[in-house]
Amino acid sequence: MSLIKIALLVVSFHAAHAESPSYEAVMPVGAIRKDSTITLKPVDAKSSFFNPAVKSTTSETGFQEVDNNTLYKVKSLKTSDTSSDADDLKALSSNDQLVVSKTDLGSGNAGCATSESCTLSSDIPVYKTGGFDFINWFLNLFGLGEKPKSLVTPVQEKFTPSQAMASAMSEKIEKSNKLLGPSKEVIPACTNQLPDHLKDDKKFGCGLQQALDAFKKAKADGKTSKDIFMFNDFSSGGVMGKMYFFNSDGSLAQVLDRNPIWVSRGEGGFGQGKGSMRTPDGAIMTKSYKPPRGGNIRDGIELVGLEPGNQDIFGRGVLLHGWDPYTPTQGCLGVAGTIDTMKRGRATLGGEPPYLDQLKRGILKDGGVMIYNFTPNKVSKCF
Structure with a gap:
C-alpha cells in the first residue's frame, strides 16, 4: 500500500467518524449504591456503542460492539452517598453519559427499565459513554503515531496471521515515512537526552x-x-x-x-x-x-x-x-x-x-x- 493511499484512508476514516458522533465508547466506572433512586431511558437507537477494551476484526470501529437493546441511560440519580465517586456519577448522568446494562439490573431491579423512577435493591455496575480518539488509535494501529511501538507491534516470536500482517504493514509504513525525511521517533529508553x-x-x-x-x-x-x-x-x-x-x-x-x-x-x-x-x-x-x-x-x-x-x-x-x-x-x-x-x-x-x-x-x-x-x-x- 502506498503512502498516498494510506493518507487517503486516514483522511476518509477521520471524516467518516467526524460526521458520526453517535459512536460512543463504553467504559466501566464503578457502581451506583443500593437504595439510590434512579430514572432510566433507552439509549438513542441511532447511537453505536463499543467496548474499547476488546478488539474485533468484524465491527466497523475495530472493537467489540455493545447491543443498544442491552443499555439504558441514567436520566437522574439521587443518592445518600456523599463520596467524590457519587459526585462524578451525578455529573456523568447530567451530561447524559452514564449507562447501565440490562443484565446487571438483574431480577431485583428489572422494573427500573419501565418505571418513571425506582429505588435500587442492590448495588449495580455503571458505565461511562463518550468520545474516543479514533484518528490517533487508527494512526497508531499502523505505526504512524508516536505511541510506543511495543504497544502496536507484536513482540512474540510466533505470530498469528493477523499479527504477522500488522507487523509487515507497520514495517512497510515506517520505511515509506523514512523516504520523506527524518521523523520524530519515540525516545528510546537508553538515551537521556531530549531530541x-x-x-x-x-x-x-x-x-x-x-x-x-x-x-x-x-x-x-x-x-x-x-x-x-x-x-x-x-x-x-x-x-x-x-x-x-x-x-x-x-x-x-x-x-x-x-x-x-x-x-x-x-x-x-x-x-x-x-x-x-x-x-x-x-x-x-x-x-x-x-x-x-x-x-x-x-x-x-x-x-x-x-x-x-x-x-x-x-x-x-x-x-x-x-x-x-x-x-x-x-x-x-x-x-x-x-x-x-x-x-x-x-x-x-x-x-x-x-x-x-x-x-x-x-x-x-x-x-x-x-x-x-x-x-x-x-x-x-x-x-
Whole structure:
C-alpha cells in the first residue's frame, strides 16, 4: 500500500467518524449504591456503542460492539452517598453519559427499565459513554503515531496471521515515512537526552522549567526524597498527553522501555472543583501504593496537591489509575494498565505492556514522586 493511499484512508476514516458522533465508547466506572433512586431511558437507537477494551476484526470501529437493546441511560440519580465517586456519577448522568446494562439490573431491579423512577435493591455496575480518539488509535494501529511501538507491534516470536500482517504493514509504513525525511521517533529508553525538536520547543522548555522549579521546592520542603519526577505534557489541551520521566537535573530518566508514554486527562478538562471531572494543574504528589482503597476505582494511586489551585484533589478522589489513554477519565490521570472497578473485578485496558502496573511495582510503590501537569492554564504563564 502506498503512502498516498494510506493518507487517503486516514483522511476518509477521520471524516467518516467526524460526521458520526453517535459512536460512543463504553467504559466501566464503578457502581451506583443500593437504595439510590434512579430514572432510566433507552439509549438513542441511532447511537453505536463499543467496548474499547476488546478488539474485533468484524465491527466497523475495530472493537467489540455493545447491543443498544442491552443499555439504558441514567436520566437522574439521587443518592445518600456523599463520596467524590457519587459526585462524578451525578455529573456523568447530567451530561447524559452514564449507562447501565440490562443484565446487571438483574431480577431485583428489572422494573427500573419501565418505571418513571425506582429505588435500587442492590448495588449495580455503571458505565461511562463518550468520545474516543479514533484518528490517533487508527494512526497508531499502523505505526504512524508516536505511541510506543511495543504497544502496536507484536513482540512474540510466533505470530498469528493477523499479527504477522500488522507487523509487515507497520514495517512497510515506517520505511515509506523514512523516504520523506527524518521523523520524530519515540525516545528510546537508553538515551537521556531530549531530541532536537523538543530542545528547540520554547513552550515545552517553559513547562519543563516550571516542573524543575516545583521539584526543587518539593525537595526543599521535604515532600520527596526521590530524584525522579514525572512531567505530563497536556499543553495542547487534548484528551491525550505525554508522560515523561525526568531526573532531577532535567535529563530523561530510564524508568520504562519507552519515554514518554501516553496519559489521558479528565472529561472536564483541567482545574479543580467537586464533581467537575477536571484533572488538576501543576505539581501534585503520589501517595504510597496500598490497594485496595474505598470508592469505585480501587486500584489507583492516590494523589495530593502541592499548589493552592489543586488542594482539593485528594478529597475529590483524583487518582493515577489504569485506563484506556484514548478515552477521558473523570478528572484522574489514566495510563495503560489495569483498572479495578466495583462489581466488575479487574478489566485489562490500554493494551500491553501495562505500564502503570510496572510503575506500581517500581518508582510509585513507596509514594513521594512529584508529577507536574503542564496544562493550557500553565502554558498561559509562559508568554
